[in-house]
Structures are given as C-alpha cells and as structure tokens.
Amino acid sequence: MTAPSRNKNIGPLRRRALAAGAAALSVLALLAAPAAWAQPRQGGTLNWLVNPVPASIVPLTTTAGGNAEIGPKIVEGLLTYDYELKPKPLLATAWSLSADGLQYTFTLRKGVKWHDGKDFTSADVAFSILTLKQVHPRGRGTFANVVEVRTPDPYTAVVVLSKPAPFLLTALAATESPIVPKHLYEGTDIAASKYNSQPIGTGPFVFKEWVQGSHIILERNPNYWDKPKPYLDRVAVRFVLDAAARAAALESGAADLANGTGGIPLSDVERFRKLPGVEIDTRISPYLGSHQQIYFNLDTPALQKVEVRRAIAQAIDVNAFAKTVWYGLGTPSASPIGKGISRYHDASIQPYPYDPKAAEAALDAAGFKRGAGGTRLKLRVLYNPFQERRAADFVRQSLGRIGIDAAVESYDFATYVTKAYTERAFDITLESLTNLFDPTVGVQRVFWSKNFKVGLPFSNAAHYVNPEVDRLLEAAAVEVDETRRRQLFVDFQQIVHRDVPSIELGANPAITVLAKKVRDYGPTGEHIRGSFADLYFRP
Template identity: 25%
Template sequence: MTISRRDLIKFGVAAGTALSIPSVLRAQTTDARTVRMVKNGDLSVFDPTLTTANITADHGAAVYDTLFALDSKFMPQPQMIGKWGVSDDKMTYTFELRDGLGWHDGTPVTAADCVASIRRWAQVTPGGQLIMARTADISKKDDKTFTISLKEPLGLLINILADIATPCMFMMREKDANLPATEQVTANIGSGPFRFNHALAKPGASFTYDRNEKYLPRKEPSNGLAGGKIVNVDRVIWNNIADQQTAFAAVQAGEIDYLQSPPMDLLSEIESDPNLQLTILDKAGSDYVLRMNHLQKPFNNVKARQAMLHLIDQEAFLRVVSPDPKYSRTVTSIFGNETPVSNDENTGWFKKGGDPEKAKELLKEAGYAGEKVVVLQATNVSEYNNISQLLANTLRKIGVNAELAPSDWGGIVARRANKGPIEGGGWSIFVTDEADYSLGNPLTTSFLLANGDKGWFGWPKNDEFETLRAKWADVETLDERKALARGMQRVWWDFVGDVRLGQQASPILHRKALSGLIGIPNIRPMWNMQKAS
C-alpha cells in the first residue's frame, strides 16, 4: 500500500510514526537537551576549506571558529580576535587573539595556527587569492599576535576575512592547516562551540555534535554570526533522512526537531499543526544555478550555452520546488535580486515560458550532433532532484540526448570535480544554488569566477570579465560598483558563464519547542537555540 503525504497527515501522528519513521528514530526518547535535525543532503566532506557545500559550512561553524564574523546587519565584528589595528599607511594589519581560546584536544590556539589557516584558505577562495596577491607577508609576532603586511592597499581586507561565501575562513590547528587545500582534513578538531563526536559518527545515517564545555564565548550578545556563541543544549544530532515524507512524519511525531527542507506542497497543512512552525531564516533566499561544463562538448561552444539560456522557463522550474509563488521569483541578474548591485543589463534573452525554438536554433548553430548530455541528479536533495528531472525532460523535448546520473549529494560533490569527458566519468550539467546575498560580492563568491580551469566547477573562462572583476576591490562608491556590475553582467550573459533558474526564499520547519534559531545566509548555526521540555 502506498501512503501519500496527504494521507499521512490525515492518518495522524500515530500512523506516520508507525509506517514511515525509521526504527532507529522510533527507539529514541525525546530529550530537551538534545536537538535532532535533518539537513539538506548528506555530510560527506568534513573539511570546510575543501568544498563550497553549505552542509560542510554548517559543520565548520559548529566545530571551528572564525577570526571575524558578520552581525545581523552584515557588518564584520571580531570573533576570535580580541583587538586589532592598522598602520597609518593602511599597509600593515595587526591582530591579537582574545583570551581563552583552546582546541578540542586541550592545546591553546596560537597565532601560528591562524597564519597557517589563512594561507590554506587563501589557496582555494577568490577573496583569499586576492588577499595573497596583495600581501607581502603573513606572520606571527608572538603566540597571540600576527600581522598581515600588504604590498598594495586593500581596504576591504576585514570584510573579506569575515565574509560568509563558502568556503568560509575557519581556523584550524597549524598541523591540519599545513595540509594542501586539496587534501581533506579529517581530524575534526576545532576550537568552536561544538565537538564532533567521532565515536557516534554513523556515515550515511547520523552525525553527533556535543557541546564544548570548555568553549569561552564572547561577552557581547548573539547578533547574526557575531557576539557570544552560547550553546543551550548538550547534543545535536544530524539524522540523514533522504525522503521528505519520512522526515516530515518524524517532525510531526516529535522524533525530529528541525527539517531544513519541508515538503513545499504541504505548507498549508503544516501551518495548521499547533506544534509546528515554518520560519524563513534567510529572507533573501538562494538563487538556483545551472552549471555547465565549459571544458567538454557540447557546452565548450558558446552557442550551446546560449541555447540553455533561452531554453529555461524559470517559472516552470520554480513550480517544481516551490508550488506557492509567494516563496519564489524569477531572477535575471548575475548579482541576484536583493543585492545593491542587481541590475537589468543585457537581459533581453529572458522570456516568460522560455524560447525552445530559439534554443534549438542555437544548438544547431553550435553543431550539436546528438552527443550525450549527462545531468547530475542529487536524489537526496529534493529541490535539486526535481529540477534535474524537469531539466532532462526539457532538453529531450528539443532533441538533446539527455541522461540523468542519479546519486546522493556526496556523489555529486565528488563527481563534479572531474574535468574529463563523459566517457571518463565526467559530466555536462549539475544544479546547485548560492545565497542571493553572496552573489552581491564578486570578490568572494566562487559563482562569479571566469578564470577557467583555475576556477569553480564548470570552469567558465572570459578574460574581459575577469579584468572587470579585478577592479571591484579598488572602487570606493556604490555608484562605481553599480556601473562595474552592469559591465560585468553584459559580458557574462554574452558568454553565458552559467544559467539562473530562479530565486527561492523557502522556510525551514521546526517544532515550536525549538527556538532561538539564527537567520543568516549560507550558514545555519547551532548555538543560541533552545529546546523547551
């Protein structure tokens, strides 16, 4: 017998629990000091420097700490830093760590740890690479103090250090940070407010985080990611439940406290449940992005990429992830909808319903000859799963030999790094998303790189765009940035670095007993939250 989502609600909590909730959850008892969460996807990469995956950034925010943090108004505030200063010529920055910082292994955090962490992070992030290009030296002065000496001015230095575009800059022990940025750190020993419980780690099933009793929070009130990171629970468990219906039933039954992606077609029913609450933690939401492999056929041809731009019916794609239109809208700017530099330059390609005939014409001009187009399909992230299936069907309707390659999100993260052809395990397209907020800063988001195989997955390359992007660090006014953004967007949509599928600000689902959730783009911190008994 197949039980639909609506039937599950009608049958009530008892039926939902008995029929849909895994036995491992049914065996658990509720505990006011333990929070159980279901995140988007599965945690397969534990090193927050190694990937842009948001679930790894959430892991990083729990286990590690940062030098600076953004408050609720997106202003950088000291976090691990006790005090800092800059020389009169703005070329030397001096940072002193605050008292009480210690690693989970019992050793103290030192300036040498921070220097090594900055250098490792800078190898793989756009903002870090900019810092290193303008830096003469990063060195420790003593155990608690280090300096960044510039060879060129960089007024945005502190903003870049605090930025939340993934990979974020988390501090690691020197011996971990000395590993190449392409080699995963697996120790999971940080100085953050939670300890990773290795003994209870069950890959594919659950991961456990325990309150770090020795963590010394800042004295300021919690404010965005800044201020005191007060942990009010003893343990947080991430349960990996790929099926939304099963996860929702577990929340209804009180076996799960937090579900990051609730079933969007059941929001009205959720709202009627007195024990459940929907909360939008990131008001601007995220923009869905279609990344194409620029290194391999057919998308190494600009005409084929332009075909994708004309093919997409954004409203159709948004309907499969967000049936209620109040949570979504179309997006035509590479800088998102809500950022100060969002604009309408070179957006004549956008057409309600898409333009499949134009897409077929462009594919013909590209010389497309029926080559297989592999669409990576993340089966355990419902939004990506639904979008990928619609995309494959849409491509087939215009004669593209589209093939889905299903796997969990961890498999996508691994395979998307393959630059080779389909025959060698490569790929053609994958779907992802980026916080609308982060798209407003081309210095730090990996999505707005066009530096070829040195850049982010898909590896778009355009020298004119990169020349314009390089100017961003030196313009001083918003009007100058707006003008620069228009020029960048004109170039981007000509060579089609990627394709946008729409913007969604979707709610998370939690039981009303869980409060104190922090709303910020990209990261879902676990401090500050409380669970009533």
C-alpha cells in the same frame, strides 16, 4: 511649547476608565515580564536533520553545505555578522584597517582553549589564513592579496596585503574561513587530515562521534569562553536521506530542526505552516546569498557555439521553473549576481524570452537539425543534490521539446563533485553555487578563467574564458570606491548575460522547519551556518 493634554476634555468617567485600563495593562505587563526576561534554559539534545551527508566536517578544504553547516558548531572564525553583515567579535575582539587599506590588525580573545586544552594564539590565525589561501576553494580568491600574517604577540595578528581587499572583513566567519589548530595540522597533508572529520575547535560544541550513514554527535563544551553558553547539552546530527521520512520525523517531534535539502519537500510547506507543533522560517541568510544556476560545459563541441546556448536558454522557461519546481517560494533572477546582493545586482537583466520555436530555428541555423526520431543532439545532464531531481527533470523535458535528448544522471553528493569537477563528465549541470556575501568571493570563482582547475570543487565548472570578464572581476576585487566597484560588477553581468555560459535561476527557497520549542537557532547573518551557541529550548 508644551503639547496639550489629549485627555483634557474627555470627562471624568472617561478619564477614570482610561486610568483603570492603563493600570490593568501595567499589571499584565508585570505578569508577562518574568517570561520575557527569563534567561535561556540550560540542557537538552537538539535532533537536527542534515542532507546530503558531507565528506568531512570542517569547511577547510571544501565549501560543501554539510561542512559549512556542521563545522561552525565546533570551529570558529575571527568574526561573526548581523543580518546587515556588520562584523561582530568572536575570536577577534577588535580590528582596524590601516590608512592605505593594506593591513588589518586583529586583537584576539584571551583565555580561549582548543578542545584538547591547548591555548589559542595568533599563530593559529596566521597558519589558518595562509592554509585557506592554498586549500580552500574560495580561499584562493579571498586571500589572494595576502602576502603575510604577522604575529607580534600571542594576541595580535596583522594581515598584510599587496592590494586592497574590500570584501575581506566580511569573509571571516567560521563557515567561510575557519580557524584551525596549527599544532594539529602543521606539517601534514591538509586535505587528508583526520581532523577534518574528527575536528578539534574552540567552539561551543565538542566533536564526540561520527557513525557513518547514521549520525554525528556533538557535546557541550564545558570550557567555552562565552559562558554560560552553549545552552544545549548535545547536538545530534541525523542523516535522513528520504524527504518523506524527514517530514514525518519533524511532524512527529522526533526531529527538532531541518533546513533546505535536509528538510521537507517544498510541496509540504503549506501543510506544515498549519501544524501546531512546528514553525516555518523563510529568512534568507545574507551571508550565504542563496543562488542556483545551470552551467554549460564549454568543452563540449556543440555548446561552444553561443547560438546553441542561447537557444537552450530560450527553451527553458525560468518563471515556470520557479512556479513548478520551487512552488513559487524562490526569487527568480537572470543575473549571476542575484537580487540578494542588491547593491551590485543589475535589475535590467531579464531571462531570455521563452520561445521554443525561435530556439528550434536557431538550432537549425547552427547545423543541428532534427534527425532520426526527431533528435538534434544528445547531452548529459548532472545536478548537484542541493538541487532537486525535479529541477533536472524540468530541464530534460524542456530540452526534449526542441529535439535535445537530455539524459539525467543522478549521483550522491561526493560522486557528483567528482563527476562534475574532476572527470568533467557532463554537458549541462544544475548547480547551487551561492552568491555569498560579496561577488568577489561568491561569484568571481565561477566566471574567472584563472579559477578553472580540474578537481577544484565549486569553481569555474563551465571552463568559461573571457579576458574582459577577468579584467572586470580583478578590478572590482581591489576597488575601494563603492560607486566604481558597482559599475565594474554591472559591466561584468552584462557581458556574462550575452555570453551565456550559464542560465541563472535565482535564489532558491530558504525553508527552515523547527519545533516550536527551538529558540535562537540562527541569530546571526550566517543563519543555520552559525554556531548554535545561543540555541535553547523554551519550556
């Protein structure tokens, strides 16, 4: 049956008017078409602000933010991902999983060259995966079930597992699992390799120079396999430590792009929304899974008592924290698996009620009564520079109200990592350990007792040990049934919330400031941790 014409009874004059209007719209569409269909423009230098200064560039032996952001412009992963975390080809063009879930077969892209002219082959893939398993902070967990990587020919890599790893296919982006050149790393001290700071990759940009304290220069790879990309001639990574100076550079046009701690103060966001020359992007990378938290050092005698930890949790108003420190731009979450991983997040878990009086009573009962000057105990408070000093001050003030003298210590990023993870010279630390794309990769590392290792950054900072939590995490890591896997993670969240090794804050604000001329800086799920191969300047 044909639908009746909507113009049947409208009269000849009205029909002529509609026809004229349609014709005018068609003309406008044609006039607009060249701009819409235009190819990205070639050329230009991107001035990109990054903070804090990383210790190296490639995210091979560290998951630090600067490495994970800069490295993927130079080195690549087997895959990239869309905003639903569906895999897309990169160095691998095809992939398959065996029926038993124990073998991933990757078909590799042909004709790819390392920046020094050597051919990229399956030998590089095998070497990189087995190296990541040994030296990458999360790789020990991500690739724990990998027993070998077979290379039947230069363009086929077969990853063989002892047990299923349902998260593995999502762990292969450059920001998480970079593929590095075997011929330059093999037989060397991986952690001390000069190629961590002077990288040779297969990616769209070639490392040119690093002037310490100033900048890193990346230049267009003329031999990139995905021509005509990249579109930019150069990426200038600028290290500007002062937030006000970064804001001024972005406002004046001296800088084109900045994100997170490398960007503007949160207090400036609303003002920047009104500026004509810039845009504010609040998209959250699903691959990164932003999340921040407060960890207790469970080797500190006073903090070994769960009553004390719960009292401290009651003294910190998480909702007020989100409003004052995050300016209402974040997403509070009381569970270690935040709302960003909605399929595993347990929404029933809420923050401990803010109740300073109950906190004081609990501390009295635990044997920590106020002494001289009203002080119950003294605690050292650190904070990862990826959190703001204002966050640490909020915690200090909150604890001061219940008689805890919390002394905040400020360090640059490298010193912070040493203090927190090697010297363990803290009682409380404010961290920024992202959930990432799957709890087995982003969350297990924090609460799995087997991942406590002095000197291993961004691991089990609390030194939390609970055999049942270990069992649940290990079972979830190999469970292929999604319903059962979710229940394992829910049970895990409930136990951790009761044990209080941490106070979960939730997803911190994701604020990217970009000049209006900047286009396609984050088209993949990795967002700013992608390659910049698609980035171009519009006229």
